[in-house]
Amino acid sequence: MYAFLKKIFTPPIFDEDAKTHQAYLLHIILWGLIFVPVPYVLYTLIMNPEDSARALLQGGSGEVVNIFLLYLLYRGHVRTASIIQVGAFWLFFTVTAATGFGVHGEGYLLGYPLVIVIAGLLTSQRVTFWVTVLSLVSGALMAYAENIGLLIPAHAGSATTTWVLSLAIFPMGMILQYLSARTVNKLLQRASASEERYRLISKVTTDYTFASEVNQKGEVKLTWVGGAFETLTGYTFEEYLAAGAWLGHIHPDDKEKDARDMETLHRNQDVKSEIRTFAKNGEIRWERIFAHPVWDEDENRLKGIVGAVQDVTNAKLAEKKLKETLFQQSALLNGIPDVAWLKDKDSRYIAVNEQFAKICGSKIEDVIGRNDFEIWQKDFAEHYRATDLVVMQAGQRLHLEELQVDKAGREYWVEIVKSPIMNADGEVIGTTGIAREITERKKAEAERENLITELETKNAELEQFTYTVSHDLKSPLVTIVGFLAYIEQDARKGDFARLKQDVSRIEQAVNKMQRLLKDLLELSRIGRLMSPPSQIPFADVVNEALELVRGQVELGSAVIETRDIQGIYVNADRTRLVEVVQNLVDNALKFMGRQSKPLVKIGSMMNAKDERVFFVQDNGMGIAPEYHERIFGLFNKLNANTEGTGIGLTLVKRIIEVHGGRVWVESQPAQGATFYFTLQNTA
Numbered sequence: 001m002y003a004f005l006k007k008i009f010t011p012p013i014f015d016e017d018a019k020t021h022q023a024y025l026l027h028i029i030l031w032g033l034i035f036v037p038v039p040y041v042l043y044t045l046i047m048n049p050e051d052s053a054r055a056l057l058q059g060g061s062g063e064v065v066n067i068f069l070l071y072l073l074y075r076g077h078v079r080t081a082s083i084i085q086v087g088a089f090w091l092f093f094t095v096t097a098a099t100g101f102g103v104h105g106e107g108y109l110l111g112y113p114l115v116i117v118i119a120g121l122l123t124s125q126r127v128t129f130w131v132t133v134l135s136l137v138s139g140a141l142m143a144y145a146e147n148i149g150l151l152i153p154a155h156a157g158s159a160t161t162t163w164v165l166s167l168a169i170f171p172m173g174m175i176l177q178y179l180s181a182r183t184v185n186k187l188l189q190r191a192s193a194s195e196e197r198y199r200l201i202s203k204v205t206t207d208y209t210f211a212s213e214v215n216q217k218g219e220v221k222l223t224w225v226g227g228a229f230e231t232l233t234g235y236t237f238e239e240y241l242a243a244g245a246w247l248g249h250i251h252p253d254d255k256e257k258d259a260r261d262m263e264t265l266h267r268n269q270d271v272k273s274e275i276r277t278f279a280k281n282g283e284i285r286w287e288r289i290f291a292h293p294v295w296d297e298d299e300n301r302l303k304g305i306v307g308a309v310q311d312v313t314n315a316k317l318a319e320k321k322l323k324e325t326l327f328q329q330s331a332l333l334n335g336i337p338d339v340a341w342l343k344d345k346d347s348r349y350i351a352v353n354e355q356f357a358k359i360c361g362s363k364i365e366d367v368i369g370r371n372d373f374e375i376w377q378k379d380f381a382e383h384y385r386a387t388d389l390v391v392m393q394a395g396q397r398l399h400l401e402e403l404q405v406d407k408a409g410r411e412y413w414v415e416i417v418k419s420p421i422m423n424a425d426g427e428v429i430g431t432t433g434i435a436r437e438i439t440e441r442k443k444a445e446a447e448r449e450n451l452i453t454e455l456e457t458k459n460a461e462l463e464q465f466t467y468t469v470s471h472d473l474k475s476p477l478v479t480i481v482g483f484l485a486y487i488e489q490d491a492r493k494g495d496f497a498r499l500k501q502d503v504s505r506i507e508q509a510v511n512k513m514q515r516l517l518k519d520l521l522e523l524s525r526i527g528r529l530m531s532p533p534s535q536i537p538f539a540d541v542v543n544e545a546l547e548l549v550r551g552q553v554e555l556g557s558a559v560i561e562t563r564d565i566q567g568i569y570v571n572a573d574r575t576r577l578v579e580v581v582q583n584l585v586d587n588a589l590k591f592m593g594r595q596s597k598p599l600v601k602i603g604s605m606m607n608a609k610d611e612r613v614f615f616v617q618d619n620g621m622g623i624a625p626e627y628h629e630r631i632f633g634l635f636n637k638l639n640a641n642t643e644g645t646g647i648g649l650t651l652v653k654r655i656i657e658v659h660g661g662r663v664w665v666e667s668q669p670a671q672g673a674t675f676y677f678t679l680q681n682t683a
Contacts, residue, residue: 012074021186023078025121026085030073033089034066054099062092082122090115090131094138112139208232212305218266220305222246232287232311234280243280251276251284265293266302274312286316339414339435342421347371347388350430359406380404391418392428401438413442480509533659536577538568538614538682542602545581552589556598560585563603568612571681576655581616583648584675588618591673595620612682617674623667631665652677 011027014020037059044055065088072081093111112135119128208227212220222245225237233240233249243249250258254275261271271291279285287309294304339359342350348371357364360375372381383402391398400416414435421430483502490499542565546553553560570577585600592598601617623631632653652675656663660680667673 008070012076014076014078019078022082022122023073026069026073026078026082029118029122030066030070030085033085034063037062058092058096062088079123083127086115086119086123086127086131089118090134097138098142207308207310209308210306214302214304216299216301218302220246220262227308232279232285232309233277239280249277249279251278261289261291265291265305268293268295268302271307274316284313285311286313288312336434340433342430342432343388344430345392345428347385347431349375361406377405387418388431391420391431395420395422395428401442412437412439414438480506483509533571533573533681535569535571536574538570538604539565541570541572541574541577542581544574545578545585548578548582549585549589552586553600556589556592558589558592558598558600561599561601561603563601564605565603568604568682570679572659572679577659577679580652580655580677583652584616587648587675588616588620588673591620592618593621611678613676613678615674615676617672619672621673622669622671623665623673624669625667628665628667632663 009031011024012020014023041055041059044051048055065084069081069085069088072084090112093115096111116128116132116135119131208225208229210222210226210229211224212222214220222241225240229240230236235243240249247258257273258275261273261275264271270293271289273289273291275287275289277285277287288311289307289309291305291307293302294306295301296303336353337355339353339355341352341356344350348369349367352364352367354364357367360367362375367375372384375381376384387398387400397420398416398418400418401413402416403411403413405411415438416433416435418431418433420428421432423429483506486502487499487506490496490502539562542562546560552558581602585602588600589598597619599619602615603617604612604614607613632649653663656677656679661678663675663677665673665675
């Protein structure tokens with residue numbers, strides 16, 4: 001019960017101070033209006049029973065209205081409840097006056113003033129004005145009605161009746177006086193608190209505010225100053241005026257700037273400016289001026305100026321010192337041949353050298369104060385910021401090698417060293433960095449790596465070559481040595497038929513060795529004794545190669561088809577390229593197997609990389625995937641009974657690689673084979 005009573009007797013609080021204050025006033029008035037009619041109703045019931053119905057109707061309707069207004073108040077409808085309260089109260093006293101003594105009665109003489117005061121507290125000046133007008137008009141109407149006999153006072157009043165009515169009206173007057181006094185006191189307390197805060201602020205700041213008047217001639221007169229005026233200028237207000245006021249203290253070099261500021265104010269525009277002035281002790285002070293024009297709408301002219309003055313002398317001195325420091329740093333940075341810079345904690349550039357400006361394509365002054373996102377591409381800027389954070393968080397130097405792109409789109413490698421900048425307390429306050437281009441070094445390193453890889457590959461090939469040569473050449477030698485012993489035995493026995501067979505075997509071994517040595521010599525020449533490359537039609541290469549293998553083609557009754565070879569030019573050694581096509585066609589014919597309709601296709605096509613690819617395709621035996629790499633090895637033959645030494649595809653691979661291309665095969669057993677190769681320069 002206590003909590004409920006406390007709740008309903010506590011004024012509601014809202015986010016807006018003005019709304020909360022209005023709600024407080026209305027809350028007190030409503031509860032006063034709920035309680036003060038009680039003595040009037042009781043008196044009427046006891047002393048004037050014949051007026052009981054009238055008193056109960058007035059009191060009951062008033063209580064219902066007041067309770068409803070309390071509900072609106074707690075729901076946040078403060079303004080609506082205030083207007084309804086004033087209207088209901090005015091209506092109550094109007095009915096009371098009209099049904100009582102008219103303009104002679106307490107309802108008019110005391111009630112209306114009470115309503116006017118409540119309207120002034122709860123609503124606006126406009127509402128109060130109209131309530132007053134309505135009260136006077138209703139009084140005039142009642143007086144007129146009484147004069148012409150339309151309104152006859154219900155009964156004569158008595159002193160007791162007047163006193164009872166005063167029990168309702170006087171307490172409400174007291175309440176209104178209390179609320180008025182409380183409001184005034186609150187305002188005075190706020191004003192005092194504001195003044196005290198302003199006084200305290202004035203002690204710890206060098207800023208001050210001012211107000212000036214401007215006459216029709218455009219002459220300015222300083223009328224008021226507040227804040228740390230004396231601290232900043234050294235003058236009292238009167239001394240300052242006597243010494244020429246504002247115009248008497250401006251630095252000569254800034255008088256023209258001040259005149260331009262006045263022109264801006266005369267155009268009804270705000271001014272923010274920095275002016276040098278002389279203090280009383282002769283010191284030059286930098287002052288930042290914030291001035292707002294006070295405009296006379298009737299005369300359409302400037303009639304006053306209000307504003308504030310801020311002392312920025314220390315900031316200006318610090319700025320000057322910083323500029324001197326940055327100038328020294330820039331001179332130092334420009335002496336470095338590498339790209340160099342300084343940044344603050346937010347990765348904004350404090351200083352950069354000429355090399356930096358050249359790389360980013362901007363002037364040094366345009367770079368200072370900007371961050372990476374305002375200079376570089378987003379992905380680079382994000383990376384730079386991330387590495388800055390690593391350096392600042394770890395407080396340690398960071399070494400990087402990165403591929404970058406300059407404003408012209410050129411890619412280049414740089415070596416970057418980033419270091420933290422620390423103050424006297426050991427706190428990281430920024431970063432510094434140096435970047436040196438190492439593109440040539442990276443190219444040299446890449447060439448060295450490629451050379452090492454190539455040498456390793458050549459060494460592996462040499463080892464394989466040595467092993468293969470020693471193995472394949474050893475076999476004929478063993479045959480020769482073995483059959484020489486048989487020849488001697490056959491001669492002694494006189495077995496000339498056997499002798500002839502042994503000599504034939506030795507001759508075959510010698511021929512095989514001769515073919516091996518010839519192919520090895522041919523392989524060794526690839527890449528060393530080639531003719532200079534030239535632009536040649538690929539169709540001519542194909543036709544020349546087909547002439548060389550015409551006998552095999554006709555013997556095997558093979559069909560040769562070409563596709564997309566006309567108008568294709570290659571930059572190659574003609575003889576070697578003919579050898580490639582010849583070997584591939586010869587290889588296709590050799591491994592046709594039992595194909596009844598041998599077919600060989602020679603052509604070219606464009607792959608997904610927009611690269612020209614040449615091919616020789618057959619419909620022969622095919623090659624199992626596990627042998628696709630092996631067949632390009634030296635002396636590797638998948639069928640030992642076929643002719644040749646097994647060096648043909650090795651020669652093809654070497655010639656293609658010397659031309660900057662690559663060769664590979666795609667095949668499945670019994671599905672034919674397609675040999676593909678590319679060349680570095682084709683058109």
